Amino acid sequence: MKQKRKVSLEPWVVWRANGYRELTCPACHTHGLMEKQLDASPPFEPRKRYALFECSVCGTLHYPDARPFEYESRKDADIARKFYLEVGAGLDAMIAPLAWAEPEKVTSYLEVGGGYGFSVDFAARALGWRARNIDPSFIAGVGARDLGHDHIPEYLSADNPLPDGPFDRVLSSEVIEHVNDPDPFLAALASAVAPDGALVVTTPDAAAVTRDASLDALRPIIVAGHHLVIFTADGLIRALNRAGFPHVHVKTGDSTLYAVASRRPVGVDFTARPERSSYRAYLKQRRDSLAPDPALFAGFAVRHLKECVHSGSWDEANDALRTLTRRWQADFGFDMGRPGQIRPAYTEPETKAGRAIRDYAANYPFNLAIALFYAARLREHQGRTGEAMELYRACIRAAHSGQAVFESMFAACRETEDAAYRARLHIAALTSKTDPMAASGDLLALLGQLRLLPQDLWEATLFQVYAEGALTGRVDLVDGIRLIVQDRIEAKIAYDAPVSAAAGYAAAGLAQWSLAEEDETAARRWFTIARDAMTDAREYEVFADRLRGLEIPASRPARSSARPCRALIDAMQAADAEAARAPANEIRTWPEDAEALSASVAFAMGIYCLNHDGKPSEAAVWFDRSEQRSHGEERLTALFHKALAHKAAGEAEGLAMAKSAIEAAKSSETGAFDRAIGSRLAELQG
Structure with missing residues (x-):
């Protein structure tokens, strides 16, 4: 048998x-x-x-033994099209090469192997170029019918030049790696380039294929049977020179090689991009003109929302989200305005995975996680932090299920994965306002995926979470990330990198920790770093005052004053009134201008008097002192508690004054009120 x-x-x-x-x-x-x-x-x-x-x-x-993949295949074309339109096509990256090499001199454009043809569509509609796509694949024909651009369903050949060529600009993006012998392919490309024109080529970078690279990073580069040749920069330059292009510029980055080749010198700027407002207008126009098709609508609508958020066009972003919400409610039955109810789920079955994928695709757009993330960004900007948190959580859920679907399809979407990581960091930043310990734990949980995180956002969140805890007298709650914060700031100083204001606040938090440990030398150093990082004159003076206080021993009690301060704060964090009694009574004997009476100590005294000692009027005095010694969100928190204390004491005049101060602070503390206090004023009504 x-x-x-x-x-x-x-x-x-x-x-x-x-x-x-x-x-x-x-x-x-x-x-x-x-x-x-x-x-x-x-x-x-x-x-x-x-x-x-x-x-x-x-x-x-x-791969010497692999043969080219049959790109004319129509298998699962509907699902492949939906994936490509909604998440697979990096449209922003596709149109970038159009601006790299003297675009003002370009009137004709050819893309070779342009697939669906987004960049051809943009070149024709937004730039006014005579543009066409030559590609024999089934998806290229679909794109030409969907978008209405000029398409030739053939392979380009040096022996059969296009009748309307040559072209000022020829682009072949992510194609050359799919042919096992690049020379005939490059000869065909060269035949299509005008004498004064330029050829642009992008392809995966072999330098990114290393043993320590993750499988997720390797998969899109070395996928066998799809990619046959993976070039290095040196190898690509040699091949282009051999094809008749003596002038070659190559840039590496993001696991990709970017090359501009020409017969004559051409000015090249790999950082150039098409004008952003034109790109945004193009996305909106195509969203509306192609709206009857759900996948085309979803692809253009989410990219438009994303571009609005990135450009800070908040009113347009709000309209974009409103349009997206209405349409998806009609197409899929879920409401972006109720993100808590959006709970997509997918588990790959042992058999008939194709049917499960189609069921998921019928109920959810593949770019749902990305849309939820940018909706959350918009709501966070608007100060609607509760909605933003729900949207970020929904983004993480949608990314989890979406990535499982993509795995079943043998595909991957880095943007979806990135949206989930960014959402977790934004949640940590928002959580730090009320629960720095939980936020600190969230960051520690991400350490295993550190290389996958957006480093700028990771670092900014790390500094914010630590500062939120340490500068409000809750140093112990964020102690788990203290050494990471310290190492990051020390590294900046060692390499003469600029220390941002966010890092400065974290440095001030390290100074607070040093004071609690009775190490005034370290505290001076960290306060100095904090002071010098500030770009706002008022913030600079806050930390300058802290430094002056440390440098004049006569202005504060003896060195041992740190002990009752630490004891009081620890007792209040534990809600232990008995443990707080002795240090609170000692602190009451200090002069009002004692340096050890920091904002956090005064705040802790206020909490003790209000919640444990039954003295709300005295609590209002301590909260007032905390307000005077603090700034930003810390000041607003002190103001809010001062109002609570006046209310508890039945002191209507003091309550009214505190509420007025809070209202005034809404404009003077830029953006801090909505983020830190939110709707708490409602608690003071009645």
Whole structure:
């Protein structure tokens, strides 16, 4: 009886430097022994395994035994189209090359292997170029019908030049890695470029293929059967020179090589982008003109919302979210205005995964997590923090289910993953206002994924969470991240990097911790760093005052004064009135201008008098002192508690004055009121 062939359970990629073969490098044409680096299975053919070899001269990687994938395939075309339109197409990245090389001189544009054709559509409609796409794939034909641009359903050939060529600009983005011999392909591209024109090529970077790279990072680069040649910068330059382009500019970044090649010198700026307002207008116009198609609408609508948020066009973003909410409620039945009810779920079944994917696709857009994230950003900007928190949580849920669906499709969406990480950081930042210990725990839980996090947002959140705890007298609650914060700031100083205001506040928190540990030398150093990081003159003076206080011993009680301060704060954090009694009574004997009476100590005294000692009038005095010694959100918190104390004492005049001060602070403390106090004023009514 014939046995069934078993599918290998080996991981899809295995590093295996266990052999050599005599090969010719497709990039630099060096012939000789090449070392095997790894082998991998194509996601669509799990029984096959292909070996990846490295050229010892230029470092280019290639699969010598793999054959080009049939891109004319129509299998699962509807799901592939939905994925591409909603999340797969990096539209912003697609149109960027249009601005890299003297775009003002361009009137004609050809994209080779342009797929669906977004950049061709943008070039024609937003830039006014004569633009066309040459691509034999089924998805290219679909894009031409959907978007209405000029399309040639063929392969480009040097022997069969286009009748309306050559073109000022030719782009081939993420195509050359799909052909096993780049020379004929590059010859065809060269035949389409005008003598004064330029060829733009993008392709995965072999330098990103390392043993310490994550599987998620490797998958889109080395996927066997799709990518046949993975170039290094050196290998790509050699191939382009051989094709007749002596002038080649190459930029590396984001695991991608970006190249501009020409026969004559051309000015190149890889940082250039098409004008943002034109891009935003294009997205909105296409959203509305192509609205009858749900996938096209979702793709353009979410990108439009994202662009509005990125550009700070908040009113337009609000309109964009309103439009998106109405449409998705009609298309899918969920309400973006009620994110707590959005709970997409997906578990890959053992059989009939295709049916499960289609069921999910019928009920949710693939870019749901991205839309929820930018909706949350908008609500956070508007000060609607409760809604923002719900939207961020919904984003994380949607990203979790969406990524499971993408895995079943042998696909990945880095933007969806990134949205979930960003949402977790924003939640930590918002949580730090009321529960810094929980926020600190959230950050510690992310340390295992540190290299996947957006580093700028991670660092800003880290500093904010620590400052929120340490500068409000709750140092112990954020002590878990103290050493991380300290190392980050020390690294900035060591490398002469600028210390931001956010890092300055965290440094002030480290100063508070140093004072609690009775290390005034360290406290002076951290307060100095905090002072020098401030860009606002008032904030600068706050920390300058703290430094002056530390430098004049006569202005404060003896060194041992730190002990009752620490004891009082610890007791209040534990709500232990008995433990607070002795330090509170000692602090009451100090002069009003004692340096040790920091904002946090005065605040703790207020809490003790209000909640444990039955003296709300005295509590109001302490909260007033805390207000005078603080700023920003800390000041607003003190004001709010002062109002509570006046209310508890039945002191109507004091309550009215405190409420007026809070109202006044709404404008003087930029943006802090809505974030820190929110709707708490309502608690003071009646």
